[in-house]
Amino acid sequence: xxxxxxxxxxxxxxxxxxxxxxxxxxxxxxxxxxxxxxxxxxxxxxxxxxxxxxxxxxxxxxxxxxxxxxxxxxxxxxxxxxxxxxxxxxxxxxxxxxxxxxxxxxxxxxxxxxxxxxxxxxxxxxxxxxxxxxxxxxxxxxxxxxxxxxxxxxxxxxxxxxxxxxxxxxxxxxxxxxxxxxxxxxxxxxxxxxxxxxxxxxxxxxxxxxxxxxxxxxxxxxxxxxxxxxxxxxxxxxxxxxxxxxxxxxxxxxxxxxxxxxxxxxxxxxxxxxxxxxxxxxxxxxxxxxxxxxxxxxxxxxxxxxxxxxxxxxxxxxxxxxxxxxxxxxxxxxxxxxxxxxxxxxxxxxxxxxxxxxxxxxxxxxxxxxxxxxxxxxxxxxxxxxxxxxxxxxxxxxxxxxxxxxxxxxxxxxxxx
Amino acid sequence: xxxxxxxxxxxxxxxxxxxxxxxxxxxxxxxxxxxxxxxxxxxxxxxxxxxxxxxxxxxxxxxxxxxxxxxxxxxxxxxxxxxxxxxxxxxxxxxxxxxxxxxxxxxxxxxxxxxxxxxxxxxxxxxxxxxxxxxxxxxxxxxxxxxxxxxxxxxxxxxxxxxxxxxxxxxxxxxxxxxxxxxxxxxxxxxxxxxxxxxxxxxxxxxxxxxxxxxxxxxxxxxxxxxxxxxxxxxxxxxxxxxxxxxxxxxxxxxxxx
Numbered sequence: 001x002x003x004x005x006x007x008x009x010x011x012x013x014x015x016x017x018x019x020x021x022x023x024x025x026x027x028x029x030x031x032x033x034x035x036x037x038x039x040x041x042x043x044x045x046x047x048x049x050x051x052x053x054x055x056x057x058x059x060x061x062x063x064x065x066x067x068x069x070x071x072x073x074x075x076x077x078x079x080x081x082x083x084x085x086x087x088x089x090x091x092x093x094x095x096x097x098x099x100x101x102x103x104x105x106x107x108x109x110x111x112x113x114x115x116x117x118x119x120x121x122x123x124x125x126x127x128x129x130x131x132x133x134x135x136x137x138x139x140x141x142x143x144x145x146x147x148x149x150x151x152x153x154x155x156x157x158x159x160x161x162x163x164x165x166x167x168x169x170x171x172x173x174x175x176x177x178x179x180x181x182x183x184x185x186x187x188x189x190x191x192x193x194x195x196x197x198x199x200x201x202x203x204x205x206x207x208x209x210x211x212x213x214x215x216x217x218x219x220x221x222x223x224x225x226x227x228x229x230x231x232x233x234x235x236x237x238x239x240x241x242x243x244x245x246x247x248x249x250x251x252x253x254x255x256x257x258x259x260x261x262x263x264x265x266x267x268x269x270x271x272x273x274x275x276x277x278x279x280x281x282x283x284x285x286x287x288x289x290x291x292x293x294x295x296x297x298x299x300x301x302x303x304x305x306x307x308x309x310x311x312x313x314x315x316x317x318x319x320x321x322x323x324x325x326x327x328x329x330x331x332x333x334x335x336x337x338x339x340x341x342x343x344x345x346x347x348x349x350x351x352x353x354x355x356x357x358x359x360x361x362x363x364x365x366x367x368x369x370x371x372x373x374x375x376x377x378x379x380x381x382x383x384x385x386x387x388x389x390x391x392x393x394x395x396x397x398x399x400x401x402x403x404x405x406x407x408x409x410x411x412x413x414x415x416x417x
Numbered sequence: 418x419x420x421x422x423x424x425x426x427x428x429x430x431x432x433x434x435x436x437x438x439x440x441x442x443x444x445x446x447x448x449x450x451x452x453x454x455x456x457x458x459x460x461x462x463x464x465x466x467x468x469x470x471x472x473x474x475x476x477x478x479x480x481x482x483x484x485x486x487x488x489x490x491x492x493x494x495x496x497x498x499x500x501x502x503x504x505x506x507x508x509x510x511x512x513x514x515x516x517x518x519x520x521x522x523x524x525x526x527x528x529x530x531x532x533x534x535x536x537x538x539x540x541x542x543x544x545x546x547x548x549x550x551x552x553x554x555x556x557x558x559x560x561x562x563x564x565x566x567x568x569x570x571x572x573x574x575x576x577x578x579x580x581x582x583x584x585x586x587x588x589x590x591x592x593x594x595x596x597x598x599x600x601x602x603x604x605x606x607x608x609x610x611x612x613x614x615x616x617x618x619x620x621x622x623x624x625x626x627x628x629x630x631x632x633x634x635x636x637x638x639x640x641x642x643x644x645x646x647x648x649x650x651x652x653x654x655x656x657x658x659x660x661x662x663x664x665x666x667x668x669x670x671x672x673x674x675x
Contacts, residue, residue, distance in 0.1 A: 027551075138551065141604045145596040146484060173484075286551040289588070290603070292596025296479075299588050 001343065001383050002394060004060035004094045005053030005369065006253060006352040009046050009080075010071040012359030013038060014279045024284035025070035027138045033070070043073065045362050047080065051087050052366060053355075056373035059394075060092035060125060062352055064197070064218070065099050066132075067139035071280035071358075078112045085120040086404050092395045093120050096197055096216060096352070097127020101147055102140045105175045106154035107182075110161040114186040121401030122187035125394065127216070128155060129197040130204070134283065137290040145292030148203065150174050162191040193393050195251060195350070200229045201298045205236040208249070214350060214393040216251035220281065223254055223342040224325030230346040232301075247343075247384045248393040251350030254342060255327040255357055258371040262330035268364055270318045273327050275358030278315060327357075332375035339376060343383055350393070418457055418466070425495045431477035432469035432500070436461025440505040441671075442497055443468040444513025447549060447598040448561075448658075449475060452571070453510065456660040459668050464506065469496045471512075473597035486601050486608040490519040503527075506674055507619070510534040510660060511632065512598055515610065518640075521621075522613040530674045531619035534667065535632050535657055539639050540607035546632055550595060550603055554578065554587075560631040563656040571661075614643035621647040624670050626655030626662065 014025070014033065022030055050061045063080045066072030074080055081093045093116060098109045109128075117124040130136065130151050137144045153172045160168065160180070167181040186192055195214040198204035208215040215233055219226050230250065237245060255273065259265035321327045328338045343351065355372065356365045382388075418435035433450065435457070441464035443450075443457060450457075450468055460466050471489075472480035483492055493516050497505065507528050509517030514536020521528040540546070547560055554573060562568025577583050601608055621644050625634045634651060641647045650670040655663040 137603070143603050144550075144599050145481075146600065149481075284551070286553050286556070290550055290599070291591040291594070292599045292603075294592060296589055296592055299585065299592055302585065 001380050002059040002248070002350050003377055003380075004062040004092070004350065004352045005050065005058040006062035006064075006094070006096075006354050007046050007050055007356050008064070008066075008071055008354065009042075009073040010276065010280050010356075010358055011073060012042070012275070014070055014275075014359075018279045019282050022282065024287060025280055025282045026066075026134045027068050027284070027287045029068060029070050039073070043080075046073070046356065047083055047087075049356055049362060049365055049369070050080075050084055053369055053373070054084070054088040054091035056370060057377060058091060058353070058373060060094040061088065062094035062096055064096045064127070065129070065135070067135045069134070071276065078116060081116050081124075082119060085116060085123070089401070089403065090397070091123070092125050092397075093123050094125040094195070094352075095127055096125075096195055096218070097129050099131035099136060099140075100128050100154040100158060101142060101151040102131060102136060103154070105177060106157055107161055107175075107177065107180065109154070110158040110182055111184070113192060114162070114182060114184045117186035117188055117192055118184050120397070122192075122397040123395050124186070124188065124192045125195060126192040127195045127197060128158075128213075130201075132199075133290045133293040134287045137293055138287050143292070144290035147293055148295070159191065162186060187398060188396055193395055195393070200232065200301075201295065202236070202301060203295060203298070205233050206240065209237055209240045209242050212392055214249055214251055216253070216350065216352065218253040218352065220253075220255070220277075220326070222325035222327065223252060223338075223346060226252060226325075227345055230348070234347060245347070246387045246390045246392075247347050247349035248387060248390050250346065250348045251352060252342065252346050252348045253352040253354055255329075255354045256335060256339075256368075256372060257327060257329040257355070257357065258332055258335050258368045258376060259329075260331060260371075262334055265329040265331070266318050269327075269329060269357065269360065269368070272358040272360035272364075273318070273321060273329075274315075277321070277326070280358060332371055335372065336376050336379050339380055340383070343380065349384055349387065349390075418454060418461065418468070423496070423499050425492070425499045427482055427492060427495070428472050428478050428480040430469050430472065430496050430499070431475055432467055432496070433457060434465075434467050436464055436466045438464045440465045440467065440502045442500075442502060442505040442507050444493065444507075444509040444516050445470065445474070446511030446513055447595060447602060448511075449594055451475075452658055452661045456664040456667065459664050460671070463668070463672060467500055467502060467505070469493070469500075471594075471597055473593040479593060479597065483597070484600055486519060489516055489601055490523055493520055494524065504529055506530045506532065506671070508532040508534065508671065509536060511657065512537050512602060512606070514538065515601065515606065515608075518610055518614060518617070521619050522610070522616040525616050525618040528617075528619045531617065531621045532624060532671055532674055533621065533640065534624045534660060535626060535629055536623075536636075536640065537602065537606040537632060538608070538610035539636055540605055541635065541639060544633055544635050546606060547630075548604070549631070550599060561657045563626060563628045563654050563662055568656070568658065568662070611639075611643055614640070615645075617644050620674065622670065622674050623647055623649045624659065624667055625649065625651050626657060626659035627651050627653045628655060629657045629659070631657040
């Protein structure tokens with residue numbers, strides 16, 4: 001099993017009446033709610049948490065990309081990952097990911113991922129999301145009906161740039177480059193492992209199966225609701241005659257909170273979970289799904305955005321959120337049982353543990369994280385043992401890696417002058 | 418009006434045809450042709466009307482190869498050629514007005530009369546056009562109609578977004594229609610038309626609803642500035658869907674072009 005401690009980096013200062021006074025937490029969120037000085041504290045605190053998780057035995061620490069979003073402060077996940085690369089030593093850096101259709105040229109992503117792989121000594125797990133409609137279409141202006149074509153072309157360019165050892169010309173429809181010649185290049189060969197976050201599109205299932213990429217469902221609906229989609233994925237894996245059904249072909253994101261007892265978990269974490277569902281997911285439905293973003297085939301299968309009208313979360317009492325699996329919360333034993341249900345039920349080898357939730361303060365988050373690492377992970381670690389050797393979907397760091405020098409050992413800048 | 422199909426270079430195209438007289442080609446807006454069928458019936462008493470659907474609209478086949486403005490413009494010329502029509506009275510509403518303007522600018526010698534009904538295609542920073550791609554169905558009447566209540570009734574007849582089956586059909590139609598429209602209208606309905614309008618040689622008539630809240634009448638002045646000698650008819654008590662709300666007035670304005 002591989003556990004990645006994942007931080008969405010929510011803004012924890014949305015006011016109590018946020019829902020009443022604001023149309024959306026995303027796209028046209030009131031920018032006056034952002035305070036850069038608090039942002040300074042927050043980025044550092046969130047990076048501390050990621051680094052802390054890296055010391056506790058998590059396999060990876062994870063970041064992702066969102067734009068103009070009250071629950072995601074990472075328009076550029078690579079900037080955070082670069083910071084993390086220096087202060088962590090053996091944990092994977094899971095960038096899930098960079099929205100490759102949004103960069104001009106998308107070669108930028110190939111370059112930055114190569115840099116991250118070099119800086120971290122081969123610890124990069126790369127993610128290539130199509131991106132949500134909010135990010136891709138409404139914030140970044142990509143034409144919905146052309147998004148997937150643009151994505152496919154960007155993917156082809158990046159893969160070729162990583163693979164080819166001579167300069168080549170790339171004559172795409174959206175990107176034309178005379179001299180593609182990647183410099184620097186990633187350590188991991190033929191390329192870093194690739195995970196694709198998806199929301200149920202058939203095309204994305206097939207894309208993962210064809211390319212041996214891991215399919216990640218980053219839902220906020222929890223593992224019970226998530227089963228339908230993951231079942232559809234595994235059915236597709238069978239239909240397409242994939243050579244194996246390794247659980248590492250799939251990943252799932254889950255909110256997890258651990259305390260000494262179930263009651264303590266509710267007392268400590270319920271307010272922060274409510275903050276997330278009631279404020280952070282307050283997305284104006286008009287931004288949920290730009291017409292043309294999702295393919296007809298996918299809509300026909302009944303796959304809707306988790307932000308679409310009618311699918312948005314209502315206010316739920318804590319008990320419901322726990323019972324219906326939105327959150328796995330409780331004592332280490334409770335959490336272990338439910339995690340086992342999740343891992344077996346969805347058949348996922350990669351779990352993205354969402355443990356910083358809403359406006360949860362750092363100390364609580366560290367407490368929950370430590371309990372999970374010490375009392376839960378060891379009991380789940382050996383699930384799917386028969387696939388333990390499957391290294392296709394995880395990074396392969398250099399055996400011997402550089403360590404950042406102590407500040408005092410660095411030559412003083414300008415000392416000679 | 419009769420719904421028919423004609424082959425074109427890229428894709429079979431569905432079109433309405435009816436009436437007798439001089440040929441008139443009508444290009445519909447992003448909402449499709451349905452709201453304008455009454456208006457087209459009225460037009461058919463004076464003209465031989467052809468109203469082709471943009472691929473993906475109604476029950477027509479989609480055409481992924483149409484990606485940008487030039488593709489849309491040339492495709493629509495292909496449609497006119499396939500219909501065997503020469504120098505029709507070219508009429509475009511909203512998105513259709515944008516396409517018609519491009520056609521007339523691209524082939525100025527093939528269009529001698531052009532009518533643009535509340536056309537899209539220009540952008541004024543001081544008068545941003547609202548984002549139809551982020552609107553919920555209940556937002557639309559305010560932007561589309563002078564009489565919001567009557568408009569809402571017509572627009573949402575039989576609509577129940579709470580019914581999952583209806584919602585799915587609605588989303589599919591939206592994905593097909595607005596997905597196609599988005600190629601030239603998303604995220605800003607402007608693709609450089611202002612720099613090409615000078616080429617238009619047609620006698621041009623602009624028709625605008627006085628209370629258009631989607632593309633406000635100030636845009637008419639902009640079109641007039643770029644198209645030499647363009648006339649403007651402003652119709653009172655009408656919103657963006659001026660031909661739906663004031664059909665007879667629009668027909669009579671068009672008749673001035675012959």
